[in-house]
Amino acid sequence: MSDTPDNVVRAYIDEHRAAFLGDLADWLRIPSVSADPARAGDVRRSADWLAAKLTETGFPVVEVWETGDGAGAPAVFAEWPSGADGAPTVLVYGHHDVQPAAREDGWHTDPFEPTTVDGRLYARGAADDKGQVFFHTLGVRAHLAATGRTAPAVNLKLLIEGEEESGSPNFPALVQARAERLACDMVIVSDTGMWAEDTPTVCTGMRGLTDCQIDLYGPDQDLHSGSFGGAVPNPATEAARLAAALHDDDRRVAIPGFYDGVVELTDAERELFAELPFDEKRWLRAAHSHAALGESGFSTLERVWARPTAEVNGIGGGYQGPGGKTIVPSTAQLKLSFRLVAGQDTDRVQQSVRAWVAARLPEGIRHEVTFWGATRPCLTPLDHPALQSVVRAMGRAFGQKIRFTREGGSGPAADLQDVLGVPVLFLGISVPSDGWHAPNEKVELDLLMKGVETAAHLWGDLAQNAPAR
Amino acid sequence: MSDTPDNVVRAYIDEHRAAFLGDLADWLRIPSVSADPARAGDVRRSADWLAAKLTETGFPVVEVWETGDGAGAPAVFAEWPSGADGAPTVLVYGHHDVQPAAREDGWHTDPFEPTTVDGRLYARGAADDKGQVFFHTLGVRAHLAATGRTAPAVNLKLLIEGEEESGSPNFPALVQARAERLACDMVIVSDTGMWAEDTPTVCTGMRGLTDCQIDLYGPDQDLHSGSFGGAVPNPATEAARLAAALHDDDRRVAIPGFYDGVVELTDAERELFAELPFDEKRWLRAAHSHAALGESGFSTLERVWARPTAEVNGIGGGYQGPGGKTIVPSTAQLKLSFRLVAGQDTDRVQQSVRAWVAARLPEGIRHEVTFWGATRPCLTPLDHPALQSVVRAMGRAFGQKIRFTREGGSGPAADLQDVLGVPVLFLGISVPSDGWHAPNEKVELDLLMKGVETAAHLWGDLAQNAPAR
Incomplete structure (x- = not known):
């Protein structure tokens, strides 16, 4: 030697x-x-x-x-x-x-x-x-x-x-x-x-992170869905419409301004990711999941490592007990987290989310957005x-x-x-x-x-x- | 006398x-x-x-x-x-x-x-x-x-x-x-x-009524949203997408076949409804609500009395406690009720709902639809x-x-x-x-x-x- x-x-x-x-x-x-x-x-x-x-x-x-x-x-x-x-x-x-x-x-x-x-x-x-x-x-x-x-x-x-x-x-x-x-x-x-x-x-x-809670308030109390359903705004429906509008049909985040400044993957980086011995079936087992799903045009590794995402961490509103209860709920809640990549500014993302929520809710639904924190x-x-x-x-x-x-x-x-x-x-x-x-x-x-x-x-x-x- | x-x-x-x-x-x-x-x-x-x-x-x-x-x-x-x-x-x-x-x-x-x-x-x-x-x-x-x-x-x-x-x-x-x-x-x-x-x-x-619960199953356990978010299907997101897809932008029920057979209001009936001394502000107070919202082209009374509706009675999935938790939830649940009008068949409506749910969910989300009952x-x-x-x-x-x-x-x-x-x-x-x-x-x-x-x-x-x- x-x-x-x-x-x-x-x-x-x-x-x-x-x-x-x-x-x-x-x-x-x-x-x-x-x-x-x-x-x-x-x-x-x-x-x-x-x-x-x-x-x-x-x-x-x-x-x-x-x-x-x-x-x-x-x-x-x-x-x-x-x-x-x-x-x-x-x-x-x-x-x-x-x-x-x-x-x-x-x-x-x-x-x-x-x-x-x-x-x-x-x-x-x-x-x-x-x-x-x-x-x-x-x-x-x-x-x-x-x-x-x-x-x-x-x-x-x-x-x-x-x-x-x-x-x-x-x-x-x-x-x-x-x-x-x-x-x-x-x-x-x-x-x-x-x-x-x-x-x-x-x-x-x-990736960076910022997460928030969105509280929606509709009727001042739960209502009989026969007497009032279909004629007043339903906060559970509106929470769902917000959560559904997070992504477009290509599963791209649909909040205006969300992607502003995002540092895109270079071809060289994508090639380097692709060189890794990635086995999607094995990855899915580790993810306890039964299919991959994410932003169109990107691989699973790219989605997880290099793309900003929006995730519904929790949603709740109305009756969640056993059986049915025909009400229009009074309130609903949404917990969202956003993973961020280089070039995204956490303050601007939070502003974009607030503006997006405010613009999408119908009259008769009051809302509050609370951000828990931000990591760049x-x-x-x-x-x-x-x-x-x-x-x-x-x-x-x-x-x-x-x-x-x-x-x-x-x-x-x-x-x-x-x-x-x-x-x-x-x-x-x-x-x-x-x-x-x-x-x-x-x-x-x-x-x-x-x-x-x-x-x-x-x-x-x-x-x-x-x-x- | x-x-x-x-x-x-x-x-x-x-x-x-x-x-x-x-x-x-x-x-x-x-x-x-x-x-x-x-x-x-x-x-x-x-x-x-x-x-x-x-x-x-x-x-x-x-x-x-x-x-x-x-x-x-x-x-x-x-x-x-x-x-x-x-x-x-x-x-x-x-x-x-x-x-x-x-x-x-x-x-x-x-x-x-x-x-x-x-x-x-x-x-x-x-x-x-x-x-x-x-x-x-x-x-x-x-x-x-x-x-x-x-x-x-x-x-x-x-x-x-x-x-x-x-x-x-x-x-x-x-x-x-x-x-x-x-x-x-x-x-x-x-x-x-x-x-x-x-x-x-x-x-x-x-009106008639049929209501159901839709259970959605995604990952076999809650996942870390940093490691897996944006790359696997999220049942809370899918529950929200279903609930949001219940209505189109005119707040008309968007389930294919839902309106089949509906007995439409005649002009005479609409005139009779309109003759009633309806005060929307007073009605909203009784509804504990802050705005009216419903199917385009119909008055509040028509919406409540003579139009079939779909209502989210409850939605739940993921973390609903205080603060944030950055997970991809494993399951989510939706409780829906449908008010029906003359001409609608409860069995056919249930079939339409089942087909609509099955057609809208992505691979990797398993689902169950349970109807609680039906009143014509x-x-x-x-x-x-x-x-x-x-x-x-x-x-x-x-x-x-x-x-x-x-x-x-x-x-x-x-x-x-x-x-x-x-x-x-x-x-x-x-x-x-x-x-x-x-x-x-x-x-x-x-x-x-x-x-x-x-x-x-x-x-x-x-x-x-x-x-x-």
């Missing part, structure tokens, strides 16, 4: 693998379930454990940050300046809290006693997200070992929050308040996954230098072509993007079979070590190819 | 008015609430009381009929043959059970202690329906007094059921089982009302001889032009029409202010006595102008 940088990295990782996995197991034993108030002490213990480990790793600055004026779960911040001129600043995002888990949910082993079987490490948080946070600790050490540096090639910052599994209620405020300390040239999110074990991929974006979309262009660095680093680790995916969901990464005003990149090695939020969550140890290896290669590549702005 | 038949009738009624009202008050004191199992004994006592009173009135045949194999509330049947050749047989329908009522609901007086104030008799059942049943007892006696007969000019039958306020669950079976005893040339329903105190009217028809419409042509008799009899009693209305609702009268195969006519003197099913139900004593007078005139007119077929 020749002494190339890649081989030095591999040798270093092999040497420290056992200790790394032992440490990770210690962390995984802490049941840092943020949703369970009884586990608040464990979440704090998890933050303290990580802070100590980052200090041991070499980060000169390590702090535990309180959130929500002390009522939220603590986040861990760490910083390791490069010392080199013109070095870019990179902020790694992840979380140290985990989903609830109990043996009786169907776990074959204790979810908080990490167990390795056939190269898989089973534990709550193994993949989501402790494993993927932790590969950065050995990664940066391997980077130093291979380059002979005493500090990373980039100014490295870490922000590992403690409430992601509870919806990150205090995260936007934290980022706002600490924006100066968090200032960076880019964010690397290590809280996503790849297409499959044999298909390493990098995620290039997440994020998307990294395929030719972005930092994305190319991630692809190269993964390519060196995996020895395979790296393909591209996106995420249909929405996440707190967008808060970092918006507040800090920087691009968000994704580096994750988890695979769909890892069972996030499910019993028997695991991480593939080989992939986890590829994550370490990727992290080891990434900082040098970024320093060289994506310097500070 | 000359000794015309009308004056004889009036004098007879005046003479017996006090005793008649005293008897009615006795009957109203019996709280024959069919919906309350604890009142079953009172419902039976009410039937027995009426049976005794009909015997006292002179009916040679009076029977209390059990329903539902003894589990239902008893009906009262009475028969008084005319003895005259070619006399038509008339069956009067009404009910002796009442809606629940309690002082604390807002009654100013005890609902079961009849109280007369300013010519109004307040009591539960005063108008719906004991008062309107009872005017036939004094009516037939006045008829005999004025004509010198010892038996009515028609073969008179009465069927007074005891479960109308509970949805007449055993009534169709009773009519089926007793069809031979109930055989007649026409039915007179005394369980409706008039337009207003100063506008006597006769109702010429009721009934309509008497304006030139029907028996209807003309009712109009003449009312005209003599009221000394005013009698106008025409219809009923938007649906009732057990249709069962009599269908099983016995005869036309149904309506004779009622109640007015909208009587407050059926509400606190402080009352009957206008002057109108009640007009009902007696109408009944006194009707049998002779029918015998002369609408002889047995």
Whole structure:
């Protein structure tokens, strides 16, 4: 084995693998379930454990940050300046809290006693997200070992929050308040996954989200449908007409202005999506669905990853008990969510929805529209230098072509993007079979070590190819 | 006052008015609430009381009929043959059970202690329906007094059921089982009302009804709308699309075949409706509604009385709790009712609905349609001889032009029409202010006595102008 940088990295990782996995197991034993108030002490213990480990790793600055004026779960911040001129600043995002888990949910082993079987490490948080946070600790050490540096090639910052599994209620405020300390040239999110074990991929974006409730008020009380039906506006009918008018016959969202600014898929991106070994029958099984249906002219992956959508999350009005009741209902309600893609502005989408609702309701129906929140979309262009660095680093680790995916969901990464005003990149090695939020969550140890290896290669590549702005 | 038949009738009624009202008050004191199992004994006592009173009135045949194999509330049947050749047989329908009522609901007086104030008799059942049943007892006696007969000019039958306020669950079976005893040339329903105190009217028809539930099944479980939304069929969206497709932009029912056979309003009928002193603002107040909306090209009265309609009684699917939940729901449900007019066949309407649902749903949505029941419409042509008799009899009693209305609702009268195969006519003197099913139900004593007078005139007119077929 020749002494190339890649081989030095591999040798270093092999040497420290056992200790790394032992440490990770210690962390995984802490049941840092943020949703369970009884586990608040464990979440704090998890933050303290990580802070100590980052200090041991070499980060000169390590702090535990309180959130929500002390009522939220603590986040861990760490910083390791490069010392080199013109070095870019990179902020790694992840979380140290985990989903609830109990043996009786169907776990074959204790979810908080990490167990390795056939190269898989089973534990709550193994993949989501402790494993993927932790590969950065050995990664940066391997980077130093291979380059002979005493500090990373980039100014490295870490922000590992403690409430992601509870919806990150205090995260936007934290980022706002600490924006100066968090200032960076880019964010690397290590809280996503790849297409499959044999298909390493990098995620290039997440969709945004805004959701609302529409309350419709018709008659002041339920009416006898014989005496009044067919002669007064029915709010259940109007709720249905609104929901039905969300999409045209091509299942395209029919709200005027909704698509304004949408960054369309390029032919190159569509070709890249099409290269993925997508099996629609298998996907439908995972979707517990019996057919695919969506916007005409787009594939299933394109619909989920790269197209904005409107979804009826709930509809209700009138009598819903057993049997029949011949009334004209007094009220009805609609819950809608909109997934957004790059180029869409959440405020403008909300305005479009409000105008569309107001324009479609007949006289005699009063309405209220309440938006619950908004998360902006994020998307990294395929030719972005930092994305190319991630692809190269993964390519060196995996020895395979790296393909591209996106995420249909929405996440707190967008808060970092918006507040800090920087691009968000994704580096994750988890695979769909890892069972996030499910019993028997695991991480593939080989992939986890590829994550370490990727992290080891990434900082040098970024320093060289994506310097500070 | 000359000794015309009308004056004889009036004098007879005046003479017996006090005793008649005293008897009615006795009957109203019996709280024959069919919906309350604890009142079953009172419902039976009410039937027995009426049976005794009909015997006292002179009916040679009076029977209390059990329903539902003894589990239902008893009906009262009475028969008084005319003895005259070619006399038509008339069956009067009404009910002796009442809606629940309690002082604390807002009654100013005890609902079961009849109280007369300013010519109004307040009591539960005063108008719906004991008062309107009872005017036939004094009516037939006045008829005999004025004509010198010892038996009515028609073969008179009465069927007074005891479960109308509970949805007449055993009534169709009773009519089926007793069809031979109930055989007649026409039915007179005394369980409706008039337009207003100063506008006597006769109702010429009721709408039919059939209602159903449509269950839609999409994904086998609720899905994450970020991962799957916009790419699989959503049953809540499909329920909404069905409900929205019920009506076209003219609010005409858009189910193919729905209007097949509909007996259209004649110009004469539309003119008669238009003659009624209809105040839409007042109607909207009664409808607790803030605008009128319905089938283009028809007035509110036409929509409610003479046009078939489709109504969303209930819709439900997905998340309906507080706040938002970004899911694609697994199931959704729609409850629809259809009001039908003469010429529409309930079976064909049900088939049309089933075919329409099946044709509109996309692949991946499974559905079930369950119809709860069907009541046929009934309509008497304006030139029907028996209807003309009712109009003449009312005209003599009221000394005013009698106008025409219809009923938007649906009732057990249709069962009599269908099983016995005869036309149904309506004779009622109640007015909208009587407050059926509400606190402080009352009957206008002057109108009640007009009902007696109408009944006194009707049998002779029918015998002369609408002889047995």
